[in-house]
Amino acid sequence: MNPDSADLLDHRELNRDLAIFATDPLAGSGLPLWLPDGAVIFAELERLAADLAKADGCVPVKTPVLGKRALFEHSGHWAKFAEDMFPPMSMGAGSAGESGDELVLRPANCPHHALVYKAQQHSYRELPIRLHELAPMFRAERSGVLSGLSRVRQINLDDTHVFCRPDQVADEAGKALLSALRAQEILGLRVDYVRLSLRDDSPSYLGSAEQWDGAEVALRKAASAAGVATVEAAGEAAFYGPKLDLQVIDPAGREETIATVQIDFNQPERFDLSYDAADGSRRRVVMVHRGTVGSMERVTAAVLERYQGRLPLWLAPTQVAVLPVSPAQDRAARGLVDALVAEGLRPRLDPDGSLGARIRESRRRREPLIAVIGSAEADAGEVQVRDVGAGVERRVLVADLVAGMKAAYVSRAAEVAW
Known part of the structure; x- marks a missing residue:
């Protein structure tokens, strides 16, 4: 571990104070339960992902x-990843005696989006x-590698699939790269390098x-147009094509x-998967996979540790604690809470006990x-505010x-402008 980071807590340790998620043997290993405060973080990350997708012209599907x-x-996932998938569930024989379907939890979303x-x-x-x-997806991870939110068996992934003409691939890859970098900038997560x-x-x-060579050229062009230097890594491609990966290294030196x-x-x-070309022929589309925010689990772990x-x-989850000094200021404190809630904000009123x-x-x-609202603040319609981080x-x-x-x-600013 970096000595400058020796005192930093990982997200599992932070969770003891913050109550973001819980685990229970009855639910199963690698299947975290999002507690109320965790669900708020999840919803905000989902909103960020949806906003960035909409800005890039993506349309939602379910x-x-x-x-x-x-x-x-059919997609090839079974041949490549059967060992990492949960076992099929047999639905039994059909009414006419034919063999029943076998259903599986999906390990990826692209086959459904292709349909x-x-x-x-x-x-x-x-x-x-x-x-x-x-999109929720599932991996039958071994119990020994499961870890808090960073390694789980159900992954809620911000996932987009672009279907485009070959001449559009470089532009779409560049758009996706810029959007992913923008997401990490908003989140305050440093991208150590692009692989x-x-x-x-x-x-x-x-x-x-020929297909691989063309795809690699398109990705290099996309990175160059975005002004992003890349580090090449042979053997790290997906089985179906090359990729640009945003890599981060945590305080313990782990790379994700x-x-x-x-x-x-x-x-x-x-x-x-085809389209009607200008000359009337049917031509094959190219699929671009883009992950912008990432998985809700891994990103939540990363931001908890970053901040x-x-x-x-x-x-x-709670944006401001509202503390009346004495019961005489309860009415003013409740008025502030009501005003904040009316604007879609998340206050917490704490009127009981010593101020300290x-x-x-x-x-x-x-x-x-x-x-903090004391008598002077209540009389003047003011509040004594402490921005702890700043x-x-x-x-x-x-x-x-x-x-x-x-x-x-609204702006997802890193700090409040005082």
Whole structure:
């Protein structure tokens, strides 16, 4: 571990104070239960993912977490990843005595999105089509590698699949890369480097050498257009194509992929995904996989560790603790809470106990702001506010506090502008 980071807590240790998630043997290993405060973080990350997807012209879809075993045999996932998938569930024999279907929990979302694209005929004028979903997927991870939120068996992934013409691939990959970098910037997560993950000499990759060469050129072009340097890594490609991976290294020196852009010519071939070209012919689309925010579990673990639990206001489950000095200020405190709630903000009213104990409790909970209302503040329509992370303490009008918090929340700012 980096000595500068020796005192940092990992997200599991932080969770003891923050109550973000829980685990229970009855639920099963690697299947965390999101507690109320964790569900708030999850919802904010989901909203960020949806906003970034919408800004890039993605459209939302919803698909089932189950699929027939035949679907994943068709896609190639069964042959490649059967050992990492949960066992099939037999549905029994049909009414006419035919063999029943076997259903499996999906390990990836792309086969379902391929079926969504294929459900309608598409013209070259419609492309690119970008399908976005916050999609649960499942991996039968061994119990020995499971760890808090960073390694789980159900992954809720911010996942988009772009269906485009070959001449659009580089632009779409570049758009996806910039969006992923923007997401990490908003989250305050440093991207240590961008890896260009290439094939090696293994025979396990699908597709022709010509397809791979073209895809690698497109990714290099996308990275260059975005002004991003890459580190090439042979053998790190997906089985269906090369990819750009945003790599982060945590304080313990562990490296993770937090977001990715992948080019896939396997799924379009397997599912016969085509479009009507300008000359009237049917031509094959290219699929671009884009992960912008990443998985809700892994990103939550990363931001908890990055901020040591004191999350930016927009992401914090409780954004401000409202503390009346005495019962005489309860009415003013409740008025502030009502004003904040009316603006879609998340205050916590704490009127009981000594002021010092309540301030310590707020700090333990790592709440971004502490708003104290004494008699002078109540009479003047003001509040004494402490921005714990910024080290700012000042007296402001209630209306200014509400407006400042709302502006920081809406813009997802790293700090409130005082």
